[in-house]
Amino acid sequence: MTRELKGDLQGQGLRIAIIAARFNELITLRLVEGAQDALARHGVNNEDTLIAWVPGSFELPVAAKVLAETGQYDSIVCLGTVIRGETTHYDMVAGNASGGIGRVALETGVPVMFGVLTTENMDQAINRAGGKSGNLGYNAAVGAIEMARLLQTMKNLGKS
Numbered sequence: 001m002t003r004e005l006k007g008d009l010q011g012q013g014l015r016i017a018i019i020a021a022r023f024n025e026l027i028t029l030r031l032v033e034g035a036q037d038a039l040a041r042h043g044v045n046n047e048d049t050l051i052a053w054v055p056g057s058f059e060l061p062v063a064a065k066v067l068a069e070t071g072q073y074d075s076i077v078c079l080g081t082v083i084r085g086e087t088t089h090y091d092m093v094a095g096n097a098s099g100g101i102g103r104v105a106l107e108t109g110v111p112v113m114f115g116v117l118t119t120e121n122m123d124q125a126i127n128r129a130g131g132k133s134g135n136l137g138y139n140a141a142v143g144a145i146e147m148a149r150l151l152q153t154m155k156n157l158g159k160s
Contacts, residue, residue: 007150011044014148016141017073018049019063021080021116023056030129031079031115031137038141057082057116058093061100068108074152075144076104079137080116081125094118111147115140 016039020032032051039049050073054063057080064076078101084090097116105112115136119125127133 005150005153007146007148007153009042009142009145010149011039011042011145013048014044014074014145015048015072016044016050016144016148017064017067017076018051018141019060019067019076019078020051020053021055021057021060022053024081024083024125027081027117027122027125027129028079031081031117031135031140034130034135034137034139035077035079035115035141038138039145042142042145044145056080056093057097060097060116061104064101064104064112065108068104068110068112073110074148075111075113077113077115077137077140077144079140081129082116082118083122083125084118084120090118109151111144111151113140113144113147 018035020028052063060078060080064078067073067076082090082094101112101114117125117128117136128136
């Protein structure tokens, strides 16, 4: 019979870090609130959660790497908002944030969730930060719990 591994959504005992970008803080604050709500609803103790603020989404990967390397967190949630403007700045910031966050997860083995909104305009950002499209911060935090539990299960294979 085929074995199937899944991460459950029980957050009790997990230590989760949230790293949030201050740039476009009006939107990112909503993402942080959504992430905190998700963690609380899934049993993560408030004392086991850290929130670190960085200047912008470009700085998310370096902060994630430093926190991942401490070994104190089961999962990290990176939150930010990048809204397309009239220059190529959007492409550079969004690309570096996504690539850097992915590299941190691969290099450290700590799940690092990409909760960075990349939108064309402010209305889209509002819709994805608690508006009619849900809250990406909430979704990223749930994913952080699921990945932490899945990796714990994988690491325990063969130990019983």
